[in-house]
Amino acid sequence: xxxxxxxxxxxxxxxxxxxxxxxxxxxxxxxxxxxxxxxxxxxxxxxxxxxxxxxxxxxxxxxxxxxxxxxxxxxxxxxxxxxxxxxxxxxxxxxxxxxxxxxxxxxxxxxxxxxxxxxxxxxxxxxxxxxxxxxxxxxxxxxxxxxxxxxxxxxxxxxxxxxxxxxxxxxxxxxxxxxxxxxxxxxxxxxxxxxxxxxxxxxxxxxxxxxxxxxxxxxxxxxxxxxxxxxxxxxxxxxxxxxxxxxxxxxxxxxxxxxxxxxxxxxxxxxxxxxxxxxxxxxxxxxxxxxxxxxxxxxxxxxxxxx
Amino acid sequence: xxxxxxxxxxxxxxxxxxxxxxxxxxxxxxxxxxxxxxxxxxxxxxxxxxxxxxxxxxxxxxxxxxxxxxxxxxxxxxxxxxxxxxxxxxxxxxxxxxxxxxxxxxxxxxxxxxxxxxxxxxxxxxxxxxxxxxxxxxxxxxxxxxxxxxxxxxxxxxxxxxxxxxxxxxxxxxxxxxxxxxxxxxxxxxxxxxxxxxxxxxxxxxxxxxxxxxxxxxxxxxxxxxxxxxxxxxxxxxxxxxxxxxxxxxxxxxxxxxxxxxxxxxxxxxxxxxxxxxxxxxxxxxxxxxxxxxxxxxxxxxxxxxxxxxxxxxxxxxxxxxxxxxxxxxxxxxxxxxxxxxxxxxxxxxxxxxxxxxxxxxxxxxxxxxxxxxxxxxxxxxxxxxxxxxxxxxxxxxxxxxxxxxxx
Numbered sequence: 001x002x003x004x005x006x007x008x009x010x011x012x013x014x015x016x017x018x019x020x021x022x023x024x025x026x027x028x029x030x031x032x033x034x035x036x037x038x039x040x041x042x043x044x045x046x047x048x049x050x051x052x053x054x055x056x057x058x059x060x061x062x063x064x065x066x067x068x069x070x071x072x073x074x075x076x077x078x079x080x081x082x083x084x085x086x087x088x089x090x091x092x093x094x095x096x097x098x099x100x101x102x103x104x105x106x107x108x109x110x111x112x113x114x115x116x117x118x119x120x121x122x123x124x125x126x127x128x129x130x131x132x133x134x135x136x137x138x139x140x141x142x143x144x145x146x147x148x149x150x151x152x153x154x155x156x157x158x159x160x161x162x163x164x165x166x167x168x169x170x171x172x173x174x175x176x177x178x179x180x181x182x183x184x185x186x187x188x189x190x191x192x193x194x195x196x197x198x199x200x201x202x203x204x205x206x207x208x209x210x211x212x213x214x215x216x217x218x219x220x221x222x223x224x225x226x227x228x229x230x231x232x233x234x235x236x237x238x239x240x241x242x243x244x245x246x247x248x249x250x251x252x253x254x255x256x257x258x259x260x261x262x263x264x265x266x267x268x269x270x271x272x273x274x275x276x277x278x279x280x281x282x283x284x285x286x287x288x289x290x291x292x293x294x295x296x297x298x299x300x301x302x303x304x305x306x307x
Numbered sequence: 308x309x310x311x312x313x314x315x316x317x318x319x320x321x322x323x324x325x326x327x328x329x330x331x332x333x334x335x336x337x338x339x340x341x342x343x344x345x346x347x348x349x350x351x352x353x354x355x356x357x358x359x360x361x362x363x364x365x366x367x368x369x370x371x372x373x374x375x376x377x378x379x380x381x382x383x384x385x386x387x388x389x390x391x392x393x394x395x396x397x398x399x400x401x402x403x404x405x406x407x408x409x410x411x412x413x414x415x416x417x418x419x420x421x422x423x424x425x426x427x428x429x430x431x432x433x434x435x436x437x438x439x440x441x442x443x444x445x446x447x448x449x450x451x452x453x454x455x456x457x458x459x460x461x462x463x464x465x466x467x468x469x470x471x472x473x474x475x476x477x478x479x480x481x482x483x484x485x486x487x488x489x490x491x492x493x494x495x496x497x498x499x500x501x502x503x504x505x506x507x508x509x510x511x512x513x514x515x516x517x518x519x520x521x522x523x524x525x526x527x528x529x530x531x532x533x534x535x536x537x538x539x540x541x542x543x544x545x546x547x548x549x550x551x552x553x554x555x556x557x558x559x560x561x562x563x564x565x566x567x568x569x570x571x572x573x574x575x576x577x578x579x580x581x582x583x584x585x586x587x588x589x590x591x592x593x594x595x596x597x598x599x600x601x602x603x604x605x606x607x608x609x610x611x612x613x614x615x616x617x618x619x620x621x622x623x624x625x626x627x628x629x630x631x632x633x634x635x636x637x638x639x640x641x642x643x644x645x646x647x648x649x650x651x652x653x654x655x656x657x658x659x660x661x662x663x664x665x666x667x668x669x670x671x672x673x674x675x676x677x678x679x680x681x682x683x684x685x686x687x688x689x690x691x692x693x694x695x696x697x698x699x700x701x702x703x704x705x706x707x708x709x710x711x712x713x714x715x
Contacts, residue, residue: 058413058679062391147544149557168547170699256499257547257697258690273385276405276501277682 045291051284061280073281077289080282082259082267090263093178094242100182101238102231105189110219112190113197123194130187138251141180142167145252167253170260177249177261181242188241189234196230197223236301240294264290343371343618344397346387348380348603349639357638365625369618384409387608391415396608398619399626401448404436404671405501407604408678411437411444417607419443422620424607424627428645436671437604439678445604446627449641451570452598452669453509454661459582461490461564469586474593475513475532478565482541485564492541494557495567496549497533499693504685505599505672506551506567507533507692509588512670513596518677518684521691522703522710528591530702534695547696569601570662571640585661587668597670602641642666687712 052073060066077083112123129137144151145166153163166176200223208218246265249255255262255270262270264286272283345362352358359375366373376397378386384406390396396415410416419426426434426446437445457469465488467481482492496506510532511518516525536542546554551568558566559579567588576583590596605626607619625631629648636643636652642662643649649663673681691709694700700708 058388058409061388062413062415064392142548146548149545149560165544165547165697168544168697170697253548254499257693258499258699260697260699273381274500275682275686276384277409277679278385278388 048284048287048291051280052282052288054281056280058277061278066281069281073285077282077285082262085259086262086264086267086286089174089259089261090243090265092174093181093245093263094239096178097181097185097242097245098235098238101185101189102235104182104186105234106193106227106231108186108190109193109197110223112194123190126190127187129184130191134184134247135251137184138180138248141176141183142252145176168257170257173253173257173261177252180252181245181248184248185238185242189238192234192237193227193230196227196234199230200226232301232304236297239297243290243294264293341371343369343373343399343615343622345373345375345399345401345622346383346397347375347377347401348383348403349401350377350379352377352638357634361626361631361634365622365631368625369621371618371622373622387415388413391608394611396610398607398610398615399622400606400608401603402445402606404447404600404602404604405673405681407437407444407606408439408673409682410606410608411439411442412679415608416444417609417616419446422607422616422623424620424623428629428647430644430646430667432667432670432674433600433602433644435674436600437606439673439676445606446623447644448603448605448627449632449636449639449643450600450602450666450669451641452600452662452665453506453567453569453588454598454665455493455586455588456558456566456568456572456576457584457586458558458561458564459584461485461488461562464488465490465564467564469584472586472589474589475591478589479532479536479541482536482564483539486539486541491543491563493536493565493567494543494549494554494563495546496551496554497546497689497692497696498548498550499689501682501685501689502550503689503692505601506554507688508672509567509596509598511688512598513588513590515591518675518681518688520710521684521688521713522706525591527703527706530692530695530706532591533692534702537696547693570642573640573658573662585658587661587665595664595668597668598665599672600666600669602644684713 053068053070054060054066055069055072056066108126112119143149145153147153147163147165147168150166152166157163164172166172204222204226205218208222213221244265245263246269249261249263249266250269253261254274255266268283268286268290270283271279271286343366345366347358349358362373362375380403383400383402387396387400387402387406387410391410391413400410400416402410407416420442424446426443429447433447433450434443437443437447459469462469462481462485465481465485467484472478472481485492497503507529510529511526514525514529514532516523516529520526533542537544537546543557545557549557554566555568555572555575557563558568559575561579561581587595588598605623607616607623610616610619626635627644629645632643632645632648633651635641636648642659643652649666653660653663672685673679677684687709690712691700691702691705694708695702695705
């Protein structure tokens, strides 16, 4: 009896030791990813939130003793005359860009799904805008749209039109950066939607056409609904990419003239880095607003995708 | 799970924590006392350049090793602020002059008194950009400023003698003649950044206006001058988006009579293939307008280890000594900050005479004890000329709004 109880106790103890050791190992394996997440996601986010809640001057930035100022930076940002236009421009820029990118990307994807000769080559060519470094494509666009020596105005005047001040007129600047951004974003939509189309089995199309569906009906009744999950993720990613577009606008117009093409992203940069005297607090506050907007759409997507 | 697995996982974790990839981290700390960090905004120079050789030699003379890093000039302010926050400032920081007051305000820089830097020979108008509250926070390494380049062929064709351009009226009249002759008038940079403000200031100050009162009659007159040029087609609409480099490219293409640009384009001017000349920016009433000074200051950031200052002093004295300043300013295409060296420069290259005069008339943007108030004025000011030139506001309204924003 006693020997039996002893073995039992010993076995239990050994299993406890083994379990404890197993737990340590589990934590140790988890640690790299946790450290990575904390160091590169949680901490920067926390710092940005902290920056936006304190009154920073250059002096207090260096000393690290900026007083807590609550929502003061947010009030400053909301009451700034730039806020309204910047928010509006961000919305217009994002929605118009995405609408055109998605429509053009889908049309091209359907077109390339036909598998004609050279379709692979042409598709590869369409990727060029996505492959070019942004500084290259944005600078090229800004040369092409130059009021005086740009090729677009040269073309306009040679067909008898009036030249347009694409980048320097308050009524055209936003349109110009949107056009450039649509051009850059089409390949991304094309590639993802094309791969989505590949996943739709051909038999369904065959069955539909046997049932007498026209090409148009096949697209709207078969392709489009089956493409919905892929479309949703394309739109969400496009939204996040477009919300934060900064380099393109900064290179082409610097957000100007005046604030005509300023979005929240360029405004945030201008506040924090675009001046001799950095305003980190309001800059961080605008950055946080962008994060919140992206987060809202991300949550919407998750809720939609869940059931 | 066995112990070996645990060990491996822990090793990976430990590596992540201590950044085990950086092998030379240990050496740097042990040799810290003898290594002096110098940051400059001249990334175009590599280790084989005269500038870096000079830095190395000045370090060796002071008995230390210099570790030099070149940053993009727009990057350097934030890099310097962050480094100060981490108590990791370079020993010598060479920084654009309007930034000096920002860094001084942050408490990042030592004064020239503390560093026993001799600033007596430096022209007072150049030194003023680094002065705030009666203290001086650095010494200029050299200066540059703006003037008007002209294309001789275009002016000849329009029958304009550049020597007759003495004030705004004669300049505008010349632009009219050039346009009538089928050529383009003047190009400059009116972009919505500090660069645009830099280009606007010679006209703003040339009208007699003061940065503390943007919407004065003189300030509005300066803006009206620019916006009328655009309205009359004397200046292209592209100025709104021009950096000084793109503006230079427009001028170098050969169609423009005038281009407002800086000392640093002098080497490029020789490559344009047409005959050019340089006149100072005229003021409204006649004479040379005060243009803003460009160029960097040599500063010594505050160190927690004040024992390092002795060698820092020697390095700064070496960099700004007359002989070395001549070499540096020639390399950078700058005008020297002291009379004596300026005279040597003109003796060596008579073409620099007009630039030396322009630098003598020039004024620091942060001078007049404006200091860190300048950036808060400059931003509404560039907003104002962007608004007026793009036609969204008239000059008076633009300047009134700008003053309201700057006065906040």
